[in-house]
Amino acid sequence: MARPKEFDGEVALAAAIALFSQHGFEGTSTEALLRAMKISRQSLYDTFGDKRQLYLAALRRYNEENVAGIVRALTAAPTPLTGVEYAFMAFIAKAVASGHPSCLGVSAVCEFGRADAEVAAIGDASAHTLAHALETQLIAAQAAGEMATDVDVPTAAAFLGATLAGLKVSARAGAGADTLRGVARLALKSLK
Amino acid sequence: MARPKEFDGEVALAAAIALFSQHGFEGTSTEALLRAMKISRQSLYDTFGDKRQLYLAALRRYNEENVAGIVRALTAAPTPLTGVEYAFMAFIAKAVASGHPSCLGVSAVCEFGRADAEVAAIGDASAHTLAHALETQLIAAQAAGEMATDVDVPTAAAFLGATLAGLKVSARAGAGADTLRGVARLALKSLK
DNA sequence: TTAATTCTGGACAGATCAGTCCGGAATCGC
DNA sequence: GCGATTCCGGACTGATCTGTCCAGAATTAA
Helix, strand or coil: CCCCCCCCHHHHHHHHHHHHHHHCCCCCCHHHHHHHHCCCHHHHHHHHCCHHHHHHHHHHHHHHHHHHHHHHHHHHCCCHHHHHHHHHHHHHHHHHHCCCCCCHHHHHHHHHCCCCHHHHHHHHHHHHHHHHHHHHHHHHHHHCCCCCCCCCHHHHHHHHHHHHHHHHHHHHHCCCHHHHHHHHHHHHHCCC | CCCCCCCCHHHHHHHHHHHHHHHCCCCCCHHHHHHHHCCCHHHHHHHHCCHHHHHHHHHHHHHHHHHHHHHHHHHHCCCHHHHHHHHHHHHHHHHHHCCCCCCHHHHHHHHHCCCCHHHHHHHHHHHHHHHHHHHHHHHHHHHCCCCCCCCCHHHHHHHHHHHHHHHHHHHHHCCCHHHHHHHHHHHHHCCC
16 A cells, blocks of 8 residues: 655664763754754654654653663572672763764753653653652562671662663763773672 | 953853754754853854854863762762762752753764764863773772772773763653662772 | 645744843033 | 943844755656
8 A cells, every 4th residue: 555664763862862961952953863863854754743752752762771671680690789889880881982972861961850741751750750669679688698687778779779870971971891890890899 | 442342251251061962063053052141143153153162162171060069079079989989979959950951061972973083082181081080990990999909990980971971861851869879889899 | 636734944023032232311520 | 521442232143953845757556
């Protein structure tokens, strides 16, 4: 009946994520998006609706993948606490390897704070998921005797989340992999 | 001879800092700046030259004050390590009291990364000053027996800087004062 | 072939942006 | 009062931005 879509929506969204995370929402023009996503103007509006809706879709997808990657690293490790270490080190390796480290989640928080309800809701959802995963991991670490039991688990999870954000900002500011790894190791030390 | 300036340049710059840190460089229009700074269009261009130059001036001033505030807290405390604690807690109290926590320094890093050489240089300068102050403080803490001597001081300083950035992002994302204080306490624990 | 759908490229409108310029009022020293 | 300087409000230009629209080519199924 009809000609099928030629471009891959997921690939195009990945390009949008890269651009938005480098320059923010306001700093990214639609024409720059069209070039990076390699689609025509009409295709963008037909497929994603709007620059804002595209941004929200990019943010949702980035956050989901980001949290999923961390959870994957957590469960892949031999013990609970080494899982946290794995997650940190994998994140650092990925950020440094990318050349221009940037995080759309942190970027969105910095650009909008809580002023944009929809953006804030997306951030809250992934933050909640991440916190939940970290808490179960830390409870397991305590049960395994890897972590001090006098540390409040929700606080520790918040601390790890803040450390991740700090690592991302440091990486974007230009910190090297060695520095970032040292920071991560020090953060883990506080749980023992 | 001439009519003197009516507005206070420092007050106007403070208003610009508030606006830029809430919405970033690209997200802040000149008209919004004029309204917030309560000066006319011509006065802005005569006094600050340019939107970009105004931004750079705001960033410089914000970073200087920010670092100066931390250094002040460091030295005001009875012992070196409690100085670090003071600095963290003072920062948290200030951020939460402001209602809409935001940091122009972190915002600039997120918005520009290392793509803008001038912005990056301003960030590097204050990061260097802060790191130096933290390192001397930590060396003093080690000498006073407050801190473990097997912790690498530059790494610990980088860790504290990253923690500060993490706290700022967490605060802007909506974390409460109690959570932030818990995070700060855990971070300090890793140095002991 | 035909009808339906998607593609590309570019034109277009309306809004907003940064930055310049002008006119007139206000405030100073002389 | 007078000249000098700064103020303000607003008009203005040229560029850029988002979003809409159109024409024609391409590709599919019936």
